[in-house]
Amino acid sequence: MKTRFVLINTSHAGNVGGTARAMKVMGFSDLVLVAPRWANVLRREETIQRASGALDVLNNARVVETVEEALDGVTHLCATAMTPRDFGPPTVAPRAHFAALTSPANQTAGQRPESVAFLFGSERFGMQNEDVYRCHACLSIPTDPKFGSLNLAAAVQLIAYDWREALGGFTVQAATQTARHAGADEVAGMLRHWEQSLADIGFLDPQAPKKLMPRLNQLFNRAQLSSEEIHILRGVAKAMSQAAAQTRPPAPAAQAPASPASGASLTLPPAS
Amino acid sequence: MKTRFVLINTSHAGNVGGTARAMKVMGFSDLVLVAPRWANVLRREETIQRASGALDVLNNARVVETVEEALDGVTHLCATAMTPRDFGPPTVAPRAHFAALTSPANQTAGQRPESVAFLFGSERFGMQNEDVYRCHACLSIPTDPKFGSLNLAAAVQLIAYDWREALGGFTVQAATQTARHAGADEVAGMLRHWEQSLADIGFLDPQAPKKLMPRLNQLFNRAQLSSEEIHILRGVAKAMSQAAAQTRPPAPAAQAPASPASGASLTLPPAS
Numbered sequence: 008m009k010t011r012f013v014l015i016n017t018s019h020a021g022n023v024g025g026t027a028r029a030m031k032v033m034g035f036s037d038l039v040l041v042a043p044r045w046a047n048v049l050r051r052e053e054t055i056q057r058a059s060g061a062l063d064v065l066n067n068a069r070v071v072e073t074v075e076e077a078l079d080g081v082t083h084l085c086a087t088a089m090t091p092r093d094f095g096p097p098t099v100a101p102r103a104h105f106a107a108l109t110s111p112a113n114q115t116a117g118q119r120p121e122s123v124a125f126l127f128g129s130e131r132f133g134m135q136n137e138d139v140y141r142c143h144a145c146l147s148i149p150t151d152p153k154f155g156s157l158n159l160a161a162a163v164q165l166i167a168y169d170w171r172e173a174l175g176g177f178t179v180q181a182a183t184q185t186a187r188h189a190g191a192d193e194v195a196g197m198l199r200h201w202e203q204s205l206a207d208i209g210f211l212d213p214q215a216p217k218k219l220m221p222r223l224n225q226l227f228n229r230a231q232l233s234s235e236e237i238h239i240l241r242g243v244a245k246a247m248s249q250a251a252a253q254t255r256p257p258a259p260a261a262q263a264p265a266s267p268a269s270g271a272s273l274t275l276p277p278a279s
Numbered sequence: 280m281k282t283r284f285v286l287i288n289t290s291h292a293g294n295v296g297g298t299a300r301a302m303k304v305m306g307f308s309d310l311v312l313v314a315p316r317w318a319n320v321l322r323r324e325e326t327i328q329r330a331s332g333a334l335d336v337l338n339n340a341r342v343v344e345t346v347e348e349a350l351d352g353v354t355h356l357c358a359t360a361m362t363p364r365d366f367g368p369p370t371v372a373p374r375a376h377f378a379a380l381t382s383p384a385n386q387t388a389g390q391r392p393e394s395v396a397f398l399f400g401s402e403r404f405g406m407q408n409e410d411v412y413r414c415h416a417c418l419s420i421p422t423d424p425k426f427g428s429l430n431l432a433a434a435v436q437l438i439a440y441d442w443r444e445a446l447g448g449f450t451v452q453a454a455t456q457t458a459r460h461a462g463a464d465e466v467a468g469m470l471r472h473w474e475q476s477l478a479d480i481g482f483l484d485p486q487a488p489k490k491l492m493p494r495l496n497q498l499f500n501r502a503q504l505s506s507e508e509i510h511i512l513r514g515v516a517k518a519m520s521q522a523a524a525q526t527r528p529p530a531p532a533a534q535a536p537a538s539p540a541s542g543a544s545l546t547l548p549p550a551s
Contacts, residue, residue: 025430025433028429028430028433029433031423031426032422032426032427032428032429033422033423034422034423057430060426060428091452091453097453098451098452098453099451100451102444147451147452148440149443149444149448149449149450149451150304150305150306150449151304151305151306152449154303154304154332154333155304156300156304157300157304157436158297158300158329158432158436160430160433161297161300161304161432161433161436164429164433164436164437165436165437165440168437168440171421172374172421176372177421177422177423177424178421179370179371179419180363180370180419181363181369181370185369
């Protein structure tokens with residue numbers, strides 16, 4: 008959906024640069040500045056520094072004199088305001104409003120807008136009433152009532168994020184391969200191996216096992232072991248038993264260096 | 280839930296101030312800096328300027344030397360990373376992860392953490408692998424794959440927002456009173472009034488009404504009129520009829536100044 012960000016009477020060049028960057032990371036590029044404090048704000052050093060690579064957004068941005076010029080062709084206007092007004096469009100939380108705007112039900116009813124503009128007032132005074140009155144909705148970011156003062160570029164970032172998510176969102180690249188969970192039979196086999204090895208090293212007394220093995224079973228269940236981790240834990244068990252059977256072997260076991268803490272100093276809590 | 284924000288090796292004082300402000304607007308206050316570039320960063324001018332009133336967060340912030348010192352007592356650690364890694368905790372979108380963490384099902388299962396820390400790496404290099412490996416999850420903010428470079432304080436703002444929303448969120452103060460929707464009978468009565476007045480001013484031809492009144496009915500249905508607006512529209516109708524009946528009255532009608540456009544120049548699209 009065509010999406011435009013409109014900054015009205017912006018004072019700080021850094022916020023214009025921060026806005027360009029905030030838009031670009033969320034895949035938006037249409038920026039219009041209405042009567043900014045600095046006529047050359049798109050080329051100021053602070054702007055470019057804070058834009059941090061979003062120079063295309065700055066290069067394509069328009070500077071206009073009036074709010075009306077900034078809104079050509081946009082069908083749905085969202086004001087942003089911190090302070091409630093006693094008249095004007097309904098005040099709504101962005102996430103809820105965006106969900107409604109993009110809902111399949113709205114789509115079916117032909118109510119989904121063709122294009123949207125988000126309007127942001129000046130850092131100091133916010134939006135003027137007459138500009139809010141043009142709008143279909145007034146977005147209020149839910150902030151701590153004791154300190155609601157969002158930075159302008161931060162507000163743009165939140166709106167751009169929520170709007171992008173409502174439009175379907177970008178995907179998160181899964182970094183790690185999803186590990187295959189070990190089957191309960193693999194966990195049980197590993198635990199039998201550990202039970203033997205813990206007895207070998209003198210930590211588990213087979214005559215008075217208390218609840219040690221069920222405790223370890225629960226711990227490993229919560230951890231949702233992978234097959235690879237079963238393999239590691241079996242290696243540890245093997246090395247424990249080897250360490251107990253011999254004087255310490257000349258080289259550590261191949262699977263995993265075995266340095267189990269001495270069981271003597273560990274005490275189990277009473278079984279519950 | 281106890282929530283901590285940890286900035287590791289932060290270079291830019293402005294980002295520390297921006298982080299303090301981003302946290303405070305979402306109701307968080309526990310900030311720890313690990314080995315920042317500037318030892319006096321909490322008192323630098325740029326920090327204080329960008330914090331813009333969140334000075335209590337700066338005043339209560341701790342500066343420590345190691346990541347471990349920053350994490351005392353925290354039970355669930357979330358790394359943040361832009362670039363996927365081939366090993367480490369699962370990479371997850373913050374909103375989905377927070378929903379899972381705070382879900383009633385997790386609560387019932389005793390899996391809801393007691394406290395959470397969010398870790399942010401340096402502006403230039405992000406988090407080091409060994410710090411990511413400590414964590415339970417690696418948050419990846421879903422950004423445009425072609426330009427994923429979020430500003431540090433902007434990333435803090437998004438995470439703080441999503442986390443606050445997951446915890447229940449702040450409420451949006453409804454600015455305007457919710458208007459009572461007019462009943463269908465009120466709309467029908469107003470439309471009868473308009474039908475008469477539109478005939479009076481010569482815009483509606485009762486012999487060839489086309490679909491004018493159903494069209495207006497649909498328009499007003501979409502607008503979801505309030506009772507107050509019914510009142511305004513009846514005032515307009517009354518003034519239209521008065522204007523047609525007399526030469527223009529000496530003073531405009533009380534309800535609303537009647538200046539209807541001449542019907543002569545308006546043409547209806549063909550009824551469909």
